[in-house]
Amino acid sequence: MPIHSLTSHTTILLFLLLLISSPITKTIAENSHVINFYSPNLYPESLAWDPTKQHFLVGSLRHRTISSISDAGIVETLISDTSLPENVTVEGITVDSRNNRVLAVIHAVKPLPPFNALAAYDLKSGNRIFLSALPANEEEALANDVAADYNGNAYVTNSIGNYIWKVNAKGEASIFSKSPRFTEHSVDPDTLYSFIGLNGIAYVSSGDYLLVVQSNTGKLFKVDADDGTARHVLISKDLTYPDGVVLRSDGVVLVVSPQVNKLWLLKSNNGWGEGVVYDEIDLESEGYPTSVVSRGRDKMYVLYGYFMEGLLGNSEREGFRIEEIRSPKESEGENVWLYVMIGFGMVYFVYWRFQMGQLVKSMNKKIN
Template sequence: MSIHSSKHALTTYASIFLFLLIEISTPIKVIAGDPHFISFRSPNLYPEGLAWDPTKQHFLTGSFHHRTISSISDAGVVQTLISDSSLPENVTVLGLAVDSRNNRVLAAIHAVQPLPPFNALAAYDLKSGQRLFLSLLPSDEHAIANDVAVDFNGNAYVTNSIGNFIWKVNAKGEASIFSKSPRFTEHPVDRDTPYSFCGLNGIAYVSSGGYLLVGQSNTGKMFKVDAEDGTARHVLLNEDLTAPDGVVLRSDGVVLVVSPEVNKLWFLKSNSGWNEGVVYDKIDLDDEGYPTSVVARERDKAYVLYGYFSEGVLGNSERESFRIEEVRSPKESEDENVWIYVMIGFGLVYFLYWRFQMGQLVKNMDKKIN
């Protein structure tokens, strides 16, 4: 091999290496572009709950005024997935949970006063839209069936925001009061807040430990509830949350909690199986839209629902436009950027070392040729 050929090969290899380095870093910038914004239109919908269907790759929402569950695509196309006219008139479809293993969606149903009391869990087949069961939730006092989570066995857990307890509905639709732990009522409530009436609210199932994480709106506390026997303990956090509503667990173990009262989203993590945890980041949300629910989809991307639910409660029936927005942790984004630069740095170091070695190789080959 001639000197010219050796140098040409070295230059070619270097060009290929730099090209690959640029190509590796470019997609990361694309992924970290502007957050996804979905605007959708549906007259008088006023959704409170949001769920993600990983099979069909679309969002699901309920409605304050309609006995419906709607699907919403990434492009904002709305379709009525389920319309259940057999439900009592004017009931509200609140929390939703997708049970992918059984191909169904679970919906907490509540009748807002002054309507006759009605609290139930409805299960619908995601493919046909057929109702699988409607389970009335037992209570001797005023109740609000608010949010729902589901475990891998198809058991559903529904929060009662007034009675501060949790119902359980098994895969067959049999309902019972599951947890009335005294932990739920041991913390003081500020009766001057507009959300003082609302106790247990958002709920998520942690499959790795077999327990539930439940937020309590009027105290700002979070509880860890054993999914077998219903025993509960207070999760010690480095700060209380203000009027927490929707709760979601990401696949990496991070918990996101949203509050429509203070327009805030918290990012929480724990190294102790949620005996205690820390709020490691929080972001301000848009103060218009009343964000009540948060979901996680593929690659742990998080989305918040702006359903203007408070307008619906106050009797507004004229709104048509609602939205779903992707939300990100600034601290996580900073960490990702640091790792990108670290990896590029390692790549450059490796490249320089490789170039030095190739230079030595070329010199040795030239000596042999000469």
Template sequence: MSINSSKHSLIFTLFLLFQLTSPITKALAGTPHLINFRSQNLYPESLAWDAKNQHFLTGSLNHRTISSISDAGIVETLISDTSLPENVTVLGITVDSLHNRVLAVIHAVHPLPPYNALAAYDLNTGNRLFLSLLPSDDQPALANDVAVDFKGNAYVTNSIGNFIWKINLQGEPSIFSKSARFTENPVDRDSPCNFCGLNGIAYVNNGYLLVAQSNTGKIFKVDAEDGTVRQILLNNVENLTCPDGVVLRSDGVVLVVSPEANKLWMLKSNNGWSEGVVYDKIDLGDEGYPTSVVARERDRMYVLYGYVKEGVLGSLGRESFRIEEVRSPKESEDENVWIYVMVGFGLAYFFYWRFQMGQLVKNMDKKIN
């Protein structure tokens, strides 16, 4: 084998490795996606991702609407339900892609008369499929967030009563899980979220729910069949601070966002969520009050900055809001290491191949001579 031939082979191999890894490197090094959008007095609290139509969905603190937001920040009113009581708030929303629906939690904020409901709308037509008033047995109630399972059952958290409603595919509601586990932990009365109990909720494919409790910082695992509850031990933190929105990524990682702590926690478990670990914590800044997080294709994470606290305190007139992609420094490090491993493996393979070819040439020379 000639020296020039080896050099050309090495150059070709390095060029091939560069071509393979360059798109990944550019993706990791690129600027996170920022979506600024404008809608007068929208103050959205919840965010969902509609994978079929490739846009975000949000509710509103002040309007009886669900809006779609494109990657370019174009806002369109997808659903306007004027048959709902005036001045209600559209809180948690989620997309039920298997049944082509969007589910929305409807709540009336004090001092308006109590009103807690779940509405379901067809994603194609915007027509309302049902409106289910949520029973509370004359107990205080604040319907907050919603998750849906593969059968179309929806689960809604009650942030004041600390229980979970279940609404089946036909819109029939019931009180589902009212475990004493939800009220056994002490509440810090000086906490800014002391009034808010069960909050963000996500359905896990194995047949259970993960639920965050804002005023204790606890995460609970709830059986989706019988409603039994166990508290998840997070073995490297005592509590999360005022957890709000919760979402499950396709790789099993759970994302939890806090508007009071301005943090995004990334949790994972290797034993079916008997316990878990916070393996990354991301600072979100202190402006915008991030209440909700979603994961879209390739598990890209997006956080909603809806300025809800500003709206709750009575401010009017804001029209600028944003959705921002968030990246994990921990995962970026791991991905970069993997790229270097690929390059190293390629070089090692090349030099091994070069050595073998050199040995082959020597053996052939010996036979010829």
């Protein structure tokens, strides 16, 4: 094959590569999964993923229920516990797959009498396994989020008291960690929700520790799951009103904030002695995104439960949504591999054309 012919084919292929790269990038960015679901006055604050049944679970501000949400947006009531005090809120929830349970933090919002508890339910039947009252040292407490370790222990954050409860597999509750690290950072009392301290929590099985965010300071803490000692994790920037936290299977920590409508992706290469915010994703302001989950290795879903609207007294909403969020930086990495594969294909195509040209020349010589 003549050199100019090879150059011509290469130029055409490079042009096609540039031509298709933009649509591919656009498709990766835009083709996210959005699940719209409808349940009157549900106002869910919490979101969990059940890997066994492959559906989402949500709590409720108004109902004493935990509902399952399919990919098609079909809502089914998994748990309805009418024995709980009326008008309590189902706050943080998590799926304890190893023990076939779903754990739910129960809290009574003022002006209701104080009530803070952890409920455990059988994941298949929905039957309650235990309801554990969470002991408090002060008049006010706000049980918020929950994480579970592989031994069946649950860890619940107290946002007002700035400590962590522990509930063992039998349902026995105790105050687990009141580390001075949780109160060593100053808080401006005039800021919005200055009373919300420890909030989202995740368990890291590889090191047997917890990662906890503090909303009013933006700090991240690493807490030993054995003795409750804590240390402040140095990260590249403080987070603004962090709320929900989840650990992805690849070690990336996801943190969401409904106050500034952000999703942060954090990494650490030294077991969370320190970390870095390597991506910051803007979320929609409508919907008040309070919770994030990881589905599979790297899929991320955020809950738009309009929770603040519900707290302010609105009782008319029926529609809510769960939306897949994609990281532009991680998508760029996917595109690099795509370009590499196309490049290999281009080289192979040019080589094949060259070989075919040589074969044709050889055959022509034989015929002549």
